[in-house]
Amino acid sequence: MTAIQLLKKSPASARVGMIIIxxxxxxxxxxxxxxxxxxxxxxxxxWVNSSAENLLGTDQLGRDMLTRLVYGARNTIxxxxxxxxxxxxxxxxxxxxxxxxxGWTDQVISRMVDIxxxxxxxxxxxxxxxxxxxxxxVLIVVIAILDSTxxxxxxxxxxxxxxxxxxxxxxxxxxxKLWWIMRREILPNAMPPLIAEFGLRFCFVFxxxxxxxxxxxxxxxxxxxxxxxxxxxxxxxxxxxxxxxYPAAAIAVLTIGVNLVVDWFLHQSSQxxxx
Amino acid sequence: xxxxxxxxxxxLGLGVVTLLVISILIFVGxxxxxxxLAEAVLGQSATPETVEAFRKELKxxxxxxxxxxSWLGSFLRGDFGTSLANGRPIxxxxxxxxxxxxxxxxxxxxxxxPFAVGLxxxxxxxxxxxxxxxxxxxxxxxxxxxEFFVAYILIAIFSVQLTMFPSMxxxxxxxxxxxxxxxxxxxxxxxxLVVMAHMMRMTRAAIINVLTSxxxxxxxxxxxxxxxxxxxxxxxxxxxxxxxxxxxxxxYLVVGVVVVEVVFVYPGLGQLLVDSVAKRDIPVVQASGLxxxxxxVFLNLTADILSTLSNPRLRNPK
Numbered sequence: 191m192t193a194i195q196l197l198k199k200s201p202a203s204a205r206v207g208m209i210i211i212x213x214x215x216x217x218x219x220x221x222x223x224x225x226x227x228x229x230x231x232x233x234x235x236x237w238v239n240s241s242a243e244n245l246l247g248t249d250q251l252g253r254d255m256l257t258r259l260v261y262g263a264r265n266t267i268x269x270x271x272x273x274x275x276x277x278x279x280x281x282x283x284x285x286x287x288x289x290x291x292x293g294w295t296d297q298v299i300s301r302m303v304d305i306x307x308x309x310x311x312x313x314x315x316x317x318x319x320x321x322x323x324x325x326x327x328v329l330i331v332v333i334a335i336l337d338s339t340x341x342x343x344x345x346x347x348x349x350x351x352x353x354x355x356x357x358x359x360x361x362x363x364x365x366x367k368l369w370w371i372m373r374r375e376i377l378p379n380a381m382p383p384l385i386a387e388f389g390l391r392f393c394f395v396f397x398x399x400x401x402x403x404x405x406x407x408x409x410x411x412x413x414x415x416x417x418x419x420x421x422x423x424x425x426x427x428x429x430x431x432x433x434x435x436y437p438a439a440a441i442a443v444l445t446i447g448v449n450l451v452v453d454w455f456l457h458q459s460s461q462x463x464x465x
Numbered sequence: 466x467x468x469x470x471x472x473x474x475x476x477l478g479l480g481v482v483t484l485l486v487i488s489i490l491i492f493v494g495x496x497x498x499x500x501x502l503a504e505a506v507l508g509q510s511a512t513p514e515t516v517e518a519f520r521k522e523l524k525x526x527x528x529x530x531x532x533x534x535s536w537l538g539s540f541l542r543g544d545f546g547t548s549l550a551n552g553r554p555i556x557x558x559x560x561x562x563x564x565x566x567x568x569x570x571x572x573x574x575x576x577x578x579p580f581a582v583g584l585x586x587x588x589x590x591x592x593x594x595x596x597x598x599x600x601x602x603x604x605x606x607x608x609x610x611x612e613f614f615v616a617y618i619l620i621a622i623f624s625v626q627l628t629m630f631p632s633m634x635x636x637x638x639x640x641x642x643x644x645x646x647x648x649x650x651x652x653x654x655x656x657x658l659v660v661m662a663h664m665m666r667m668t669r670a671a672i673i674n675v676l677t678s679x680x681x682x683x684x685x686x687x688x689x690x691x692x693x694x695x696x697x698x699x700x701x702x703x704x705x706x707x708x709x710x711x712x713x714x715x716x717y718l719v720v721g722v723v724v725v726e727v728v729f730v731y732p733g734l735g736q737l738l739v740d741s742v743a744k745r746d747i748p749v750v751q752a753s754g755l756x757x758x759x760x761x762v763f764l765n766l767t768a769d770i771l772s773t774l775s776n777p778r779l780r781n782p783k
Contacts, residue, residue: 305483305486305487305490310758313738316723317751320742401611401724405724406743407739429625430625432621435621441614445610446606446609
């Protein structure tokens with residue numbers, strides 16, 4: 191089945207999800223073109239209601255809310271995507287290694303992962319940040335490592351199933367090296383569950399980094415970021431001003447969009463397997 | 466029953482090992498600081514003599530393994546050291562806040578568990594009906610919402626529009642139970658919504674899993690009533706996954722409170738942890754982090770042991 195045929199058969203919920211994702215990606219890439227003002231320019235009074243000049247009003251310093259949201263999309267989504275990519279590279283490589291090499295490699299990595307997973311993620315991240323201080327490289331490495339443990343579990347389980355197949359045996363007899371077997375034999379066959387997991391992990395990383403930023407320990411101002419925008423504007427809610435709800439809603443909508451597509455994808459791949 | 470005890474003992478041993486490794490990680494993490502705590506606290510301008518005196522006071526001049534054991538020993542005796550930020554004993558700071566956190570998590574658990582399990586079972590029984598679909602969409606969106614989004618929507622409705630509940634949950638020792646419950650109504654509702662979604666989805670999946678097994682079909686074919694099939698055949702077999710779900714979500718609750726406590730300025734342990742991370746008050750971070758970890762590992766352990774005990778196959782060994 192080609193990609194286009196598959197898209198035509200997709201249910202309405204998955205289409206809504208895809209539209210949300212594509213919209214966010216477009217905003218992310220075209221941020222400087224779409225945004226009416228520069229990222230950190232003060233354009234008016236504090237917490238002004240929406241008007242022709244400021245479609246969504248202004249924030250706690252009088253910056254244009256729409257502009258901040260657009261740049262926030264770029265900063266938050268880019269960092270979340272980057273973290274997910276690193277966590278997948280690390281997690282999948284370790285998982286495949288553990289499944290193909292077995293023995294003590296598997297034991298050592300698996301026990302380390304067990305210990306990291308026995309510890310609540312948010313608390314772990316907070317403790318590391320308290321020691322190393324908050325900066326974007328530290329954030330990326332800490333969250334990627336914490337997240338790669340989940341990817342590792344899945345990649346190892348999937349690769350274990352593939353590793354016993356005849357074509358792996360054939361490749362081994364042919365004298366292929368470990369790296370070749372992992373990349374050319376295991377990876378293509380492990381792709382469908384890993385892609386679905388990528389969506390779920392992205393949601394998790396995205397919500398996690400938003401939560402950290404909301405706590406004031408993630409991406410630091412004046413960089414526009416959805417989580418910290420909620421934090422900075424939180425005071426407005428007690429005056430009945432809805433400004434902090436916009437970035438929070440943006441986070442929720444993107445997460446729902448990705449979840450809808452992942453749901454459909456999981457459904458698809460389970461159907462493919464049963465046929 | 467022998468297999469049962471040995472499984473539980475092994476699991477307990479694993480829990481203790483995990484906690485020890487976590488405590489070593491926490492300790493080593495601080496050791497790995499560039500420079501040491503004394504320099505970090507006193508700053509660049511401190512004279513070498515002051516730094517040396519402070520190091521003696523913090524016992525930083527002893528070798529690492531000695532300090533680790535004395536740190537762990539005093540931690541287990543309930544002596545957490547003193548805060549760097551205000552010099553007060555950490556035990557005083559933490560004790561009251563931890564009880565507040567448990568109070569909030571406890572009330573949430575009391576409300577959310579019966580609701581979530583009940584609704585999850587109903588959704589499984591009437592699966593693929595309108596009721597089930599609306600629950601499924603509702604829970605999927607609740608999982609996708611960040612906690613602070615739910616919290617601010619609730620504040621906007623109940624605190625600003627209807628002025629029913631306060632948006633800041635300040636509780637004090639002089640308040641009566643009823644006043645306390647009124648103060649924590651909104652954070653409690655936020656947590657309930659977030660946790661219930663997870664629990665409902667997992668309960669539904671567990672029950673559906675059991676309902677599709679052959680012995681349920683057999684019971685139906687024997688002509689037993691639905692009520693009897695559900696209560697006597699399906700429920701006991703779904704109990705193990707359900708208990709697991711409930712306890713895992715309690716563990717999630719203890720950690721999930723961090724964000725909610727910050728939103729509602731609730732004087733709990735999570736709020737203290739976040740403040741201390743921002744101030745880099747490392748002894749407080751170590752102590753509160755370790756308490757969170759203990760609670761989390763303990764609840765996970767309970768989940769494993771309870772589900773072992775409720776598994777009919779393990780309860781009646783051959």
